[in-house]
Amino acid sequence: MAMATSSIPFSKLSLLGSWNALSASNHSAGNFAMDAGNxxxxxxxxxxxxxxxxxxxxxxxxxxxxxxxx
Incomplete structure (x- = not known):
């Protein structure tokens, strides 16, 4: 799923889940964002x-x- 290039409102972060949660592969949302180049x-x-x-x-x-x- 591609993310829009416009600003993402802060309120939408709550839809993404916890900022520090880890996946089964021990990656955070920040890891996934960087891996996607976002x-x-x-x-x-x-x-x-x-x-x-x-x-x-x-x-x-x-x-x-x-x-x-x-």
Whole structure:
């Protein structure tokens, strides 16, 4: 299935599944995007992963601070 060359809205990423899920062959969505030569899809996946990790880090720090206050 060929991907359109126009911008892929961020909201469509949720249709692709988890940004860090691995296939049975141990490949991520980013691997498949790069193998297909689709830089735009790879960039969206990469940026989504970065955003998710920043959010998870913020949540973890907040949880640690709350636990330290008990």
């Amino acid at each position: 830089q735009e899809a790879f960039d969206i996946i990469l940026n989504s992963g970065i955003q998710a990790e920043l959010i998870f880090g913020t949540i973890a720090r907040s949880a640690n601070e709350n636990n330290n206050q008990l």
